[in-house]
Amino acid sequence: MAYYIHYTDPNSEDMLRDLEQVPRCPGICFFMDINKSTDIKYQGGLKDWGRKLNNTFNNLLYANHFQYHVVKGIGDEMMLFIPEEVLQKKSSNNTCFALLEDIYAALFLIKNHPDQDLYLNCKVAIHYCTEAHNITFFEGADDYYGSDIDLTARLMSKSVENRIVLSEKFYVKVVNDLISMGLPIDTGCLSQVSERFIENFKGVPVSTAFRVIEVQ
Amino acid sequence: MELTEQITDQYVIIGITGRLDTTNYMALEKKLMDLIESHHDKILVDCLNMDYISSSGLRILLMALKKITLVKGRFVLCGLQENIHEIFEISGFTSIFEIHPSREDALKLI
Numbered sequence: 001m002a003y004y005i006h007y008t009d010p011n012s013e014d015m016l017r018d019l020e021q022v023p024r025c026p027g028i029c030f031f032m033d034i035n036k037s038t039d040i041k042y043q044g045g046l047k048d049w050g051r052k053l054n055n056t057f058n059n060l061l062y063a064n065h066f067q068y069h070v071v072k073g074i075g076d077e078m079m080l081f082i083p084e085e086v087l088q089k090k091s092s093n094n095t096c097f098a099l100l101e102d103i104y105a106a107l108f109l110i111k112n113h114p115d116q117d118l119y120l121n122c123k124v125a126i127h128y129c130t131e132a133h134n135i136t137f138f139e140g141a142d143d144y145y146g147s148d149i150d151l152t153a154r155l156m157s158k159s160v161e162n163r164i165v166l167s168e169k170f171y172v173k174v175v176n177d178l179i180s181m182g183l184p185i186d187t188g189c190l191s192q193v194s195e196r197f198i199e200n201f202k203g204v205p206v207s208t209a210f211r212v213i214e215v216q
Numbered sequence: 217m218e219l220t221e222q223i224t225d226q227y228v229i230i231g232i233t234g235r236l237d238t239t240n241y242m243a244l245e246k247k248l249m250d251l252i253e254s255h256h257d258k259i260l261v262d263c264l265n266m267d268y269i270s271s272s273g274l275r276i277l278l279m280a281l282k283k284i285t286l287v288k289g290r291f292v293l294c295g296l297q298e299n300i301h302e303i304f305e306i307s308g309f310t311s312i313f314e315i316h317p318s319r320e321d322a323l324k325l326i
Binding site: 062097114 | 235307
């Protein structure tokens with residue numbers, strides 16, 4: 001459960017003390033965005049738009065139990081966060097490689113479904129966060145803040161329909177998983193991973209390395 | 217996950233036991249692709265003992281269906297548990313796969 005930060009005194013010393021004690025929460029943050037849903041909202045109205053959003057969100061979330069990790073949704077975009085300790089405690093599918101494979105597969109299923117009127121294609125950005133804190137300023141809410149959460153959102157600007165953007169930090173975690181499992185580093189969807197790109201993102205003081213995978 | 221294989225006059229029957237996820241989908245992928253490449257175009261997958269399937273597992277089934285459809289073969293599923301059926305429904309699989317309640321039902325009708 002998130003640390004709830006709420007003090008009526010703007011100069012509260014207790015607030016500063018509380019904030020100082022909030023631990024880091026390393027984990028994997030990813031954003032999933034549904035493409036073209038705004039266009040459909042205007043063209044087909046609520047019934048068509050709502051149906052496709054329902055179908056697409058369900059398809060993205062339920063087979064992989066991602067629904068338990070949705071932090072928030074804004075329109076057709078979701079932010080998900082899986083604390084590293086939660087991922088590692090899973091009895092199976094408990095690696096960054098497994099997570100990436102399932103995300104890839106979820107996008108693949110939508111892109112390749114024979115009935116193209118059921119779902120909408122998606123784009124994803126994913127990052128391994130060390131600068132993340134499980135805090136909220138709203139009673140009863142769960143949320144994560146930190147510079148790595150901001151960076152994940154920035155990475156979304158490099159994603160397009162049927163593309164996964166992965167930070168180099170996350171890519172290294174995936175490769176390390178493969179090495180520790182004795183598998184080649186081009187296993188699964190990593191056979192399609194791009195070279196490394198470097199970009200300066202707005203508000204991020206250092207350059208960010210990332211790669212992309214186009215869903216086939 | 218464990219895979220079994222039974223070859224009859226008409227069909228190759230693949231049985232899946234346990235969880236089908238990222239840790240093992242490659243074994244099913246290899247099995248199905250090997251069968252299709254060796255011109256087995258009628259495949260029945262018995263899911264009675266499969267208790268979980270992730271998107272990675274679903275992806276392999278969709279790939280196999282597409283490949284078999286191209287050669288006008290049949291790719292049939294049977295024995296889905298309730299939780300698996302729900303995932304198939306969400307994924308839009310119930311409208312594109314031929315699914316039977318049990319292996320016996322499938323073999324009678326195909």
